[in-house]
Amino acid sequence: MTIDPEKIAAYADGELGPEEAAQVEAAMETDPSIVEQIEAHRALRDQLRAHFAPMLDAPVPKQLTALLGTRDDENKVVDLAAVRRAREAAKPAMAPQRRWMTGGALAVSLALGLVLGTQIPRGENGGTIAEEDGQLIASGALDTALTTQLASDQQGKDVRILLSFEDRAGRYCRSFEETAAAGIACHNGTGWAIERLQSRRGAGTVQGQYRQAGSAGRDIMEASQNMALNGALDDVDEQKARDSGWRR
Amino acid sequence: MALLPRLRRFAAGLARDVAAGDDLCQMTIERALKSRDQWAEGTRLDSWMYRIMRNIWIDETRAGSRRARTFAHEEEGLDVGMAGEQEARVELSMVDRALSTLPDEQREAILLVMVEGYGYREAADIVGCPIGTLTSRLIRGRDALQQILGEAA
Numbered sequence: 001m002t003i004d005p006e007k008i009a010a011y012a013d014g015e016l017g018p019e020e021a022a023q024v025e026a027a028m029e030t031d032p033s034i035v036e037q038i039e040a041h042r043a044l045r046d047q048l049r050a051h052f053a054p055m056l057d058a059p060v061p062k063q064l065t066a067l068l069g070t071r072d073d074e075n076k077v078v079d080l081a082a083v084r085r086a087r088e089a090a091k092p093a094m095a096p097q098r099r100w101m102t103g104g105a106l107a108v109s110l111a112l113g114l115v116l117g118t119q120i121p122r123g124e125n126g127g128t129i130a131e132e133d134g135q136l137i138a139s140g141a142l143d144t145a146l147t148t149q150l151a152s153d154q155q156g157k158d159v160r161i162l163l164s165f166e167d168r169a170g171r172y173c174r175s176f177e178e179t180a181a182a183g184i185a186c187h188n189g190t191g192w193a194i195e196r197l198q199s200r201r202g203a204g205t206v207q208g209q210y211r212q213a214g215s216a217g218r219d220i221m222e223a224s225q226n227m228a229l230n231g232a233l234d235d236v237d238e239q240k241a242r243d244s245g246w247r248r
Numbered sequence: 249m250a251l252l253p254r255l256r257r258f259a260a261g262l263a264r265d266v267a268a269g270d271d272l273c274q275m276t277i278e279r280a281l282k283s284r285d286q287w288a289e290g291t292r293l294d295s296w297m298y299r300i301m302r303n304i305w306i307d308e309t310r311a312g313s314r315r316a317r318t319f320a321h322e323e324e325g326l327d328v329g330m331a332g333e334q335e336a337r338v339e340l341s342m343v344d345r346a347l348s349t350l351p352d353e354q355r356e357a358i359l360l361v362m363v364e365g366y367g368y369r370e371a372a373d374i375v376g377c378p379i380g381t382l383t384s385r386l387i388r389g390r391d392a393l394q395q396i397l398g399e400a401a
Contacts, residue, residue: 006383009390013361015368044394045362051343052363055257061270064252067277226251226294 003027008034012041056168128159128178129194136194138185146174146185146192150242152235162221164238165228172246175224182220184227187246196223251294254364258298261359262305264348272308276301298364298374302356309352346396354389357382362390 003024010016011024028034128142138146145159154160162175162182173186173195181199185192198219224232233241255276260269279300280287287296347355353375360371361382372382 005387009383009387010368013368040394041390044390044397047343047397048347048358048363052257052261055260055266056253058253058256060252060256064256064270064273064277067274067281222292226292 003031003034005037008037009041012038012045129181129197132191136197138192138194142176142178142185143192146176146187147246148242150235150238152238163224163228163232164241165224165232166230167227168229170229170248172241172248173224173227175220177220184220184224189247195227196220251297254294255297255301258359258364259301259305261347261363262302262352262356264344272301272305275304275308279304292370295366295370295374298360299376302374342397346393349396350389350392354385354392357385358389358393361386 007016007020007024011021016024024034028038128138128140130137130139137143142159145157145161149157149159149161151161151164158178160177162177164172164174167173167186169186171186171188173184174192175184176182181197183197184195186195187193252273256266256269256273259272259276260266263269263272276297280297283300287293347358350358356375357371360366360374361368364371366374368379368382368386372379375382
């Protein structure tokens with residue numbers, strides 16, 4: 001059987017269904033040139049990704065983040081970045097590059113919230129979120145839940161874990177829902193950095209009850225899927241990750 | 249978060265240059281903010297923004313107005329291919345050169361699938377063409393790249 005180049009490329013890109021993939025694999029056994037083509041395809045992909053990789057880690061220019069950080073009046077997004085910038089301006093200059101990147105990252109996460117039309121809830125949450133060096137981190141009940149709670153066992157808990165996954169930077173991340181907010185937190189080695197936070201509109205009027213499939217939860221699930229390297233961890237991997245203290 | 253760096257990456261690939269890519273990125277974000285109520289909740293935000301970026305890129309190229317525009321650039325813009333060693337630098341700029349020889353439609357197919365990691369269906373949706381068209385562009389672009397880079401190696 002001949003396998004056309006489209007099919008070989010599709011196989012290398014993981015685009016074939018199980019039957020067609022099996023056909024290609026069978027052909028690989030007898031035709032080494034197919035194996036070569038697949039390897040060449042993957043090598044090219046790796047080369048291209050490596051080529052562009054520095055851009056993912058590079059600080060985002062201020063001209064871009066500035067576009068996103070200044071519209072809080074209109075959209076009721078709490079512009080923590082501006083507050084933090086003002087405060088940091090008063091501090092002695094230290095590792096400016098690093099600080100700047102953190103500001104960029106925060107501005108972007110705020111901006112994403114803005115595009116999604118949401119609001120960062122502050123102070124209505126009984127102290128489950130704190131700020132540390134310009135980074136939002138989980139504290140109190142949220143920190144405990146993120147650190148200890150398994151997605152398979154959360155009957156009657158105040159915080160619900162939606163998904164646990166590994167992001168592209170190799171960190172463990174978990175999306176969560178609580179009474180007032182839903183979000184994504186990633187373990188940074190010492191604690192849970194809040195990467196995304198969204199208020200649960202209309203929720204929280206009845207203490208401890210969840211509005212099922214709220215829009216915040218959906219957005220957060222979506223965002224989790226986009227951040228995840230390989231989809232969600234299963235129960236076994238999640239438990240392993242927890243037992244290792246969420247460190248890689 | 250991941251989206252803005254990824255947008256910059258795609259923009260740099262489309263525009264063949266980081267500074268021009270950042271201008272493109274800027275226009276994309278402005279347009280996305282203006283028309284954010286058109287984003288359908290439950291669809292992928294990244295695909296939506298890529299589509300906007302691509303449309304702007306096509307408009308800009310067609311109008312031929314990019315050259316006439318003046319933008320204020322960040323002073324220390326990152327050069328794609330800024331990697332310590334001389335050898336690596338040569339090889340990386342080979343990739344830039346090879347990519348820039350591709351027709352726009354092949355380059356964007358390569359960028360979406362091989363760099364951004366989109367599935368064929370999603371990539372075809374972003375580009376707005378049938379899947380078959382996308383895969384044939386992908387394959388032609390890939391063959392051309394392999395030839396150029398293979399000769400250099």
